[in-house]
Amino acid sequence: MSDVSIKVILLVLLFVSAGYIFYLRYKNFSLRSTLDDTLHKKAEIGNFLSIFSKNLKTVEEIEDSMNMTARYVADLVGSSSLCIFTMEEDDCLKAAGIAGAFPPLHKSTEYVLTKPRFILESLRREKIKLGDGIIGEVAQSRESLLIEEASADPRVAATGSVIPIETLMAVPMVKEGKLIGVVCAVNSREDGKSFSPEQFSALKFMASQVELAYNIVKVYSNLSKQQRINQELEFAKQLQSSLxxxxxxxxxxxxxxxxxxxxxxxxxxxxxxxxxxxxxxxxxxxxxxxxxxxxxxxxxxxxxxxxxxxxxxxxxxxxxxxxxxxxxxxxxxxxxxxxxxxxxxxxxxxxxxxxxxxxxxxxxxxxxxxxxxxxxxxxxxxxxxxxxxxxxxxxxxxxxxxxxxxxxxxxxxxxxxxxxxxxxxxxxxxxxxxxxxxxxxxxxxxxxxxxxxxxxxxxxxxxxxxxxxxxxxxxxxxx
Structure with a gap:
């Protein structure tokens, strides 16, 4: 394993450990079950690290690592679907990682198909401007949003989503005053229930961990590309020398x-x-x-x-x-x-x-x-x-x-x-x-x-x- 991979895994360990500590806190485990639950969570962390490190081995699988992060956070906060939106160079938001059947949250002519997989494909292509729809509004205001009863909220009705939205929470990712993106969770895994204040707090805390994971992926992606360029240059150098x-x-x-x-x-x-x-x-x-x-x-x-x-x-x-x-x-x-x-x-x-x-x-x-x-x-x-x-x-x-x-x-x-x-x-x-x-x-x-x-x-x-x-x-x- 390269030095780069080791450094990435160490950083990811920091991310996972922070998430794990909060997970224990927000779930409010009692002292009587701490040992059993800790052993169980240690196994989950080991599994997460294994998956994350495998996903980061090649540049081609960088997107998969963000999808895996989205699934991990969705499990942690107990949401049916979750999407990590990141800011692009053109000042638009784009889906970087998706877990579950995430619905569109702004009006778009692309979302005319009803099958979830087609909607997700469109979501990955879509660019969201600041102030456009629920995600754009959260990004622009940089304020977290919890909608407990989505059916009564006109912002949700305006999306025209064919995927039912019962409850929703969205949190901006901000680092040193710079907007990195938005993490949004839709629908609780407990049917018929709204997201609780504890789940909302969990997502707000995890937003900083998602931002860390995203930066790890970006750094690793850039290093991997540079390493590939260096390999190509070395090959060209050897080829020229042989000629x-x-x-x-x-x-x-x-x-x-x-x-x-x-x-x-x-x-x-x-x-x-x-x-x-x-x-x-x-x-x-x-x-x-x-x-x-x-x-x-x-x-x-x-x-x-x-x-x-x-x-x-x-x-x-x-x-x-x-x-x-x-x-x-x-x-x-x-x-x-x-x-x-x-x-x-x-x-x-x-x-x-x-x-x-x-x-x-x-x-x-x-x-x-x-x-x-x-x-x-x-x-x-x-x-x-x-x-x-x-x-x-x-x-x-x-x-x-x-x-x-x-x-x-x-x-x-x-x-x-x-x-x-x-x-x-x-x-x-x-x-x-x-x-x-x-x-x-x-x-x-x-x-x-x-x-x-x-x-x-x-x-x-x-x-x-x-x-x-x-x-x-x-x-x-x-x-």
Missing amino acids: LPKECPEWGQFSVHAFSKSAKEVSGDFYDFVEVDKDRMLVIIGDACGKGIPACLLMFMARSFIRANIERYSTLNELMRDLNNNLYRDTSAERFITIACCLLNRRENTIEYVRAGHTELLLCMPAHNHKLRKIFTQGTALGLMPGDMVEEFETFTFSFYKDISILLYTDGITEALNKNDEEFGIERLKDNFMSSCEGRSAPQETIEKILRSVDMFVEETPQSDDQTLVVIKHRDNFV
């Missing part, structure tokens, strides 16, 4: 290294290495719009499409066009992804580059007058527009000389902010990359150098976007 390549490849003369760090539990950034055939490997970097699970799912869709279809494409332009059409068809309008790909050909010693709305490729050539070039090719982000509105994805092919180094990155690197809201920027990235190339650093060392520089720049400022780097170097171009 990232376990090793960085040595592909002929190409040495590749990559690193990705998410800003949240799961990332919209990704990289991948896909072997097309014995000579070619596709290196991919991507950045899905947004963060968290939605971005992660978009990343997963793009990655899966490329891996499943890469072998049937003869050009990177065709691959990008079909990937765009696929994402546009299957995602909402505000979702898109940017991608850059380098097709490494170890037989011809070439690289073919394509870009779909992604950041530019940085090409460093220290032996060629220490030049560092930014390579832009035309191509829009994927998933934004239908295929007939998308222009060709321009590709750029170049020979892979020994002194060439390549850097692919996502904008989480250049847009990393420090405490003064200044961005790390493209110039700092270029300087770090150029310095690493001149020092003939290995791909992994190059990435580590850039990340250290980013960390020093941002200091304690929290990471606001996913960060991914991919470095490709010639095997003869580092120590």
Whole structure:
């Protein structure tokens, strides 16, 4: 049993114990029968705890726990039916827990059916405004109500209920000046008798216990939902981790290294290495719009499409066009992804580059007058527009000389902010990359150098976007 469940049960024990103490008081047990009755009630409490804890194990059964609470209070005060109404966010009251065949207590066009179960289904859907009917009046006035002879009361007659109402009592639930709801009991279990002042006092006392039980249920419900979200995030995190390549490849003369760090539990950034055939490997970097699970799912869709279809494409332009059409068809309008790909050909010693709305490729050539070039090719982000509105994805092919180094990155690197809201920027990235190339650093060392520089720049400022780097170097171009 989880810590949350134990805490819930302890709180419920407080609720039940308080109700039990009052139960003994209002029933006015004599000293002669205290022992026998106490043992009997202890058994009832144990049974109640067992039922309550079982009902609170899942979020789906939260409503059942309130129905069980309603049945418990109905038993305690001796009413044939009882309903717990709670305030909703729209300032209306709604039935949260029902015991027995509870009648409608305000005029409604929904209550045209006569079968109790249909009336109860309508009651659960109904929203009661403050001041509307008996329940709305009690909520608005925040004053308890006891109607001993309901047949003579015009408020009861106005309900038009097909379920006979002989006697009624309603109590508002108020905590620290805030209205939580109303507890209403209808008809005594002793046929023909009105609710007594003792029963009315019992319900007024139990209203505070019902409010406590309702808060327990709400807290547990919220915790359970959060736990479920955490489980889903953990699953998505594990799934994403399993999808990232376990090793960085040595592909002929190409040495590749990559690193990705998410800003949240799961990332919209990704990289991948896909072997097309014995000579070619596709290196991919991507950045899905947004963060968290939605971005992660978009990343997963793009990655899966490329891996499943890469072998049937003869050009990177065709691959990008079909990937765009696929994402546009299957995602909402505000979702898109940017991608850059380098097709490494170890037989011809070439690289073919394509870009779909992604950041530019940085090409460093220290032996060629220490030049560092930014390579832009035309191509829009994927998933934004239908295929007939998308222009060709321009590709750029170049020979892979020994002194060439390549850097692919996502904008989480250049847009990393420090405490003064200044961005790390493209110039700092270029300087770090150029310095690493001149020092003939290995791909992994190059990435580590850039990340250290980013960390020093941002200091304690929290990471606001996913960060991914991919470095490709010639095997003869580092120590």
